[in-house]
Amino acid sequence: MEALKEELKNKIITTLNLEDIAIEDIADNDPLFGDGLGLDSIDALELIVILDKDYGIKLVDPKEGKTIFQSIESMAAYISANRTK
Amino acid sequence: MTQNTYIQSYITIQNNEIVLNGTSVFKIEPTDFADFSKQAYRNFDIQYPKFFKMDALSKLAFLGSELLLSPIISAEKENNIALVLANKSSSLDTDVKYQESISDKENYFPSPAVFVYTLPNICLGEISIRHQLKSENSFFIFEAFNPEFMSNYSNILLNSNKAETVLCGWVEFFNDNYKAFLCTISKEENEKYKNETINTLYNK
Numbered sequence: 416m417e418a419l420k421e422e423l424k425n426k427i428i429t430t431l432n433l434e435d436i437a438i439e440d441i442a443d444n445d446p447l448f449g450d451g452l453g454l455d456s457i458d459a460l461e462l463i464v465i466l467d468k469d470y471g472i473k474l475v476d477p478k479e480g481k482t483i484f485q486s487i488e489s490m491a492a493y494i495s496a497n498r499t500k
Numbered sequence: 501m502t503q504n505t506y507i508q509s510y511i512t513i514q515n516n517e518i519v520l521n522g523t524s525v526f527k528i529e530p531t532d533f534a535d536f537s538k539q540a541y542r543n544f545d546i547q548y549p550k551f552f553k554m555d556a557l558s559k560l561a562f563l564g565s566e567l568l569l570s571p572i573i574s575a576e577k578e579n580n581i582a583l584v585l586a587n588k589s590s591s592l593d594t595d596v597k598y599q600e601s602i603s604d605k606e607n608y609f610p611s612p613a614v615f616v617y618t619l620p621n622i623c624l625g626e627i628s629i630r631h632q633l634k635s636e637n638s639f640f641i642f643e644a645f646n647p648e649f650m651s652n653y654s655n656i657l658l659n660s661n662k663a664e665t666v667l668c669g670w671v672e673f674f675n676d677n678y679k680a681f682l683c684t685i686s687k688e689e690n691e692k693y694k695n696e697t698i699n700t701l702y703n704k
Contacts (some may be wrong), residue, residue: 431613434538434552453549460612468609 419491426465427487431458443488451486461485471499505658506690508572508665510683510701511564517569520567522669522704533676537563548630555594555617558626561671564682565627566677568667570683573631582663583624583637584653585682589674590641591620623671636662645681654685671704679682 427447427463431454444450448459462484466472472494474480483493512519516536517527526543528536537559541551546566554562565583573579583646594617602610616622621639626636636657656664669682681702693701 432552433549434565435549457553457616464609464611 416491416495419494420487421437423487423490423494426469427452429461430461430465441487443491444486447484447490462490466494469500470494470497472497502655502659503687504689505655505685505687507689507693507696507701508684508686508688509568510669510693511568511679512678512702512704513560513564514678517565518567524566530532533560533673533678546689548625550629550651555591555612555614555622556676557587557591557593557620557673558617558623560673560678560680561623561631561682562626564669564671564680565667566630568589568682569631569693572665579631579633580635581631581633581665581684582635582654583627583633583635584640584650584657584666584668585624585638586640586650586671587620587640587670588641589672591618591622592630593674594618611653627667638695643693645702647697647702651698658685658687668698 420443421438422424424441427441428431428436433452436452441452442482447462454462459480463474463477463480466474474483483489511521513641516530518525518540526540531539533556537538537556538552540563544567551559551562568637569581571580594614596645598610598614598618602608621637624637624639627633628635638653642649650668654668657663657666665684665686667682667684669680671680671682672678683698683701
């Protein structure tokens with residue numbers, strides 16, 4: 416699980432071009448949106464692509480994203496339970 | 501009555517160099533645009549992380565407009581600054597990248613973050629968001645820079661009081677070849693460029 420969290424932090428920084436943010440700056444329970452990392456709606460769509468492309472998870476209901484993408488912790492838990500690759 | 505309009509300020513970005521009002525303000529050794537734009541952003545100490553999410557065309561327009569507009573933007577009042585830009589290649593550079601990302605049906609993962617830049621006028625939106633502009637804006641596609649059109653269009657906006665200032669110019673980007681030429685025009689008298697036109701400044 417710790418390796419997956421690290422991997423997710425790396426992917427988020429690289430894919431979402433978070434130029435001024437390092438892995439150490441992201442705590443596992445930091446909110447990804449709003450006051451946390453400050454991600455926006457386009458970033459949310461990119462996170463859905465990451466789930467599909469890298470972990471074989473297709474989000475059927477985009478509303479699920481609100482819970483799944485709360486933090487690195489919640490993302491990692493969801494991926495661990497649902498990944499197909 | 502048609503009033504005279506005056507070029508207030510201008511900027512050129514090309515060949516790893518930024519020239520503001522005729523003075524080189526940033527120049528680095530030859531590199532690609534991604535590196536050049538990042539170094540320029542750092543050099544001018546711009547604080548706007550969304551810059552790094554933009555495509556190259558928007559970064560180019562953003563850098564030019566940042567240096568021209570930051571000194572004249574007021575936080576106290578609404579800034580009626582129209583944006584009129586043009587280029588030759590539209591958003592083709594990003595269009596090609598996006599097309600490549602969806603060309604393999606077995607590996608079909610279109611990127612929303614790339615897709616949103618597959619229109620050239622998005623760079624106007626980026627500038628407007630940055631400076632909270634709710635003013636007129638237009639993006640045109642021409643075979644080559646058309647100074648007469650730019651001048652006429654800007655004068656109409658100013659003389660019909662649609663805008664107090666116009667930021668107009670050329671922002672061309674394709675395959676890492678780029679040139680931006682932007683200038684601000686208003687009815688405020690300015691003798692500094694009285695013997696210049698958009699065309700002469702563009703060709704300097």
